[in-house]
Amino acid sequence: MKNTNKKVKESIKSMAVFSIILLIFIPMLTVVSIVVTPKIMEYFEIKEKKAVLEIFDISIPPQANIEDIRQIFEKSIVIEEKWKKRVFEYYNDKNLQGYAFVETRIGYGFNKSAPISILVGFEPDLVTLKKIIPLDYGETPGLGGRISEKWFQNQFKGKKLRPQIKWTSNPEKTKNNPHEFAAITGATTTTKGIAKFLNDMMKDLWKIIDGEKIL
Amino acid sequence: MKDLFLLIRWHNAKFWNFFLRDNTIFTSEAGLGFCSALAVTNKLDNSIVMCVGVLLVTIISCAAVWILKSFLKLCGFEKPMESLGDHHRITVYMIVIAASVTAFSLFAQAYVPHIALDIKAYIGLIITNCIVLGLVDPFDKSNQNLWSYRGPILKKSIGYAFALISISILRELLGFGTLLNFPIMPEWWPLATIMVTPVGGFFAVAVWRMSVRPIALNRGVLCCGTPVSSVTEPENAFDSITIKRAALLGSGILIIIGALTGLEFSGTIDIPYHIAFSTLFLNGIVLSNLLGICPLVNQSRGLSSAWKMGVAVVFVTACATPLNWLLYKYVLIKANALVVGFVPPFFRFETLFDLMVFIVTVAIFVQVLEKIIAKIAPEVKNSMGIFLPLITVNCVVLGSSLFRVPVSSNLLEALMAGLGDGLHWAMVCVLLAIVRNQAINRVKIRIWDKDTLVILMLGIIASIWTIFTQIGGEL
Numbered sequence: 281m282k283n284t285n286k287k288v289k290e291s292i293k294s295m296a297v298f299s300i301i302l303l304i305f306i307p308m309l310t311v312v313s314i315v316v317t318p319k320i321m322e323y324f325e326i327k328e329k330k331a332v333l334e335i336f337d338i339s340i341p342p343q344a345n346i347e348d349i350r351q352i353f354e355k356s357i358v359i360e361e362k363w364k365k366r367v368f369e370y371y372n373d374k375n376l377q378g379y380a381f382v383e384t385r386i387g388y389g390f391n392k393s394a395p396i397s398i399l400v401g402f403e404p405d406l407v408t409l410k411k412i413i414p415l416d417y418g419e420t421p422g423l424g425g426r427i428s429e430k431w432f433q434n435q436f437k438g439k440k441l442r443p444q445i446k447w448t449s450n451p452e453k454t455k456n457n458p459h460e461f462a463a464i465t466g467a468t469t470t471t472k473g474i475a476k477f478l479n480d481m482m483k484d485l486w487k488i489i490d491g492e493k494i495l
Numbered sequence: 496m497k498d499l500f501l502l503i504r505w506h507n508a509k510f511w512n513f514f515l516r517d518n519t520i521f522t523s524e525a526g527l528g529f530c531s532a533l534a535v536t537n538k539l540d541n542s543i544v545m546c547v548g549v550l551l552v553t554i555i556s557c558a559a560v561w562i563l564k565s566f567l568k569l570c571g572f573e574k575p576m577e578s579l580g581d582h583h584r585i586t587v588y589m590i591v592i593a594a595s596v597t598a599f600s601l602f603a604q605a606y607v608p609h610i611a612l613d614i615k616a617y618i619g620l621i622i623t624n625c626i627v628l629g630l631v632d633p634f635d636k637s638n639q640n641l642w643s644y645r646g647p648i649l650k651k652s653i654g655y656a657f658a659l660i661s662i663s664i665l666r667e668l669l670g671f672g673t674l675l676n677f678p679i680m681p682e683w684w685p686l687a688t689i690m691v692t693p694v695g696g697f698f699a700v701a702v703w704r705m706s707v708r709p710i711a712l713n714r715g716v717l718c719c720g721t722p723v724s725s726v727t728e729p730e731n732a733f734d735s736i737t738i739k740r741a742a743l744l745g746s747g748i749l750i751i752i753g754a755l756t757g758l759e760f761s762g763t764i765d766i767p768y769h770i771a772f773s774t775l776f777l778n779g780i781v782l783s784n785l786l787g788i789c790p791l792v793n794q795s796r797g798l799s800s801a802w803k804m805g806v807a808v809v810f811v812t813a814c815a816t817p818l819n820w821l822l823y824k825y826v827l828i829k830a831n832a833l834v835v836g837f838v839p840p841f842f843r844f845e846t847l848f849d850l851m852v853f854i855v856t857v858a859i860f861v862q863v864l865e866k867i868i869a870k871i872a873p874e875v876k877n878s879m880g881i882f883l884p885l886i887t888v889n890c891v892v893l894g895s896s897l898f899r900v901p902v903s904s905n906l907l908e909a910l911m912a913g914l915g916d917g918l919h920w921a922m923v924c925v926l927l928a929i930v931r932n933q934a935i936n937r938v939k940i941r942i943w944d945k946d947t948l949v950i951l952m953l954g955i956i957a958s959i960w961t962i963f964t965q966i967g968g969e970l
Binding site for chain 2: 293294296297298300301302304305306308309310312313314316317319320323386387390394416417418420421422423425465466
């Protein structure tokens, strides 16, 4: 009986200690998050704006600060809600130069638990790519993480997504083939993931566009 | 002149003592902190951020434990930590460390966003970096204040940083030909892609351990009293290697050479998607994601401890991962709706408190498991000793929840993923124990410890695994 009482007492004590700990740490983390997250969001906002401007070849002066980037973006880019996405459009002399949107998907990279966000730029035909710029990912640094390197992003210019895009380990083959892009050496899983990401994304996009046309 | 010489010698000895004695990655028999040493060291800048992260998390965690203890004493709890018992105390430490890691991760994303983006998959896993727990626990028990405990914190953290930076210098130079992204190697230098891959980490760690250990022994930093493998073995060092074993070793070396020279298998074999199969083989948490290496090296010393620990890990991952999925989907995500209007729109429970919730679930399951084993098989509990509560800090268990929960679309998927992860770890642990018993323990070595050979062996197994994964195609 004494033992049971002692055990109950110890359990209550442990629960009290845990409750106090949670009461301290939950508000503490909440405060840290509220203080720090606006800065994180600002980083991603500017990163996205710079990427959109880069996709449409709109130059940003090297000395431009955050406000300058915001202004250049607002002057040049039209944002429209369509195809269940936030679509960036760029017009030059009232001529549409292309589309871009951010696509986020999970389970495509080497680290299947981390979402991959890619800004995908298209020519107005919605089949030919301008460029892709990964904005957020959880790939292995130095391997799958090399999707953020310029050579990888730039090689997508002019590639056709219909019927589908494929990867190859031979970079020479990609020069004359608009349906193939070069893999990252040592990061085949990520490369395959990017190909699947783009193909699945386009399948869904065309489904939505076809659905809208029928309606 | 003689004094100066003596002074230099004294400083030299102090330098080696400081960096190499008890260095958990380079010289310790029971190594700690291997996972991060393998995962983030292919770039020097990532390693530096990781070292700073571990140092800051350790300091914040120790400070938090000290403040917490003082606060609990004010609330009327006498000896609050001591009265909790070993299991509850580890859970408390894990909550404190999880909170510190989350705070560090937020600050890193805000102030060094490009680097934080690169290593964000591994920042969360600082929580299971055994070095942090290995410092917080003795700090709490020592009843010192933070300032007087600065020695052990700095020694372990700087030793860890020394190891990580050394490994990353080797890997970045050989893999990329750069240092801190500045080109160093000449253009004709053949880059070894394998050094960039996580598998290359095993070889880099093994190379450094093989180089550093003889120096440490020579300088008396490591004394012969420690169970250094076969220091007193006879001259004929490799006499127990048979032709069969040599063939096995040779085929392993051939596979590495194959990988080094860019041997590529095209992903044409179509294996149907199956979560348990994927987590057990192709997307294995140990051999693909390189988690759970420290307990793997330490628990594979004997076949008996290997399979017992394996069964325990299977139980914990198979239970904790689906339970964490339920908490993630039905508590953390749903809780966001309750606070709409009270907190800014970017505030998300699942990104802020996932680490804390996951680690508490794991700790609870480990305690339940311990109680079950104590009732059903007390002799197994005795033989497992301290290793049973330490499953809490086995990064496979936390990694399984962190990596599998967000992508699982239903409970069955989470269960299969957890089961697969546990089985994968158990399988590798038993396999390694067999290899140790059959081959490594029979190799007579003078200056290299057997853990180094185990790391090398893991590198070979992981290389084979990587090639196997390539064959496996898309999953």
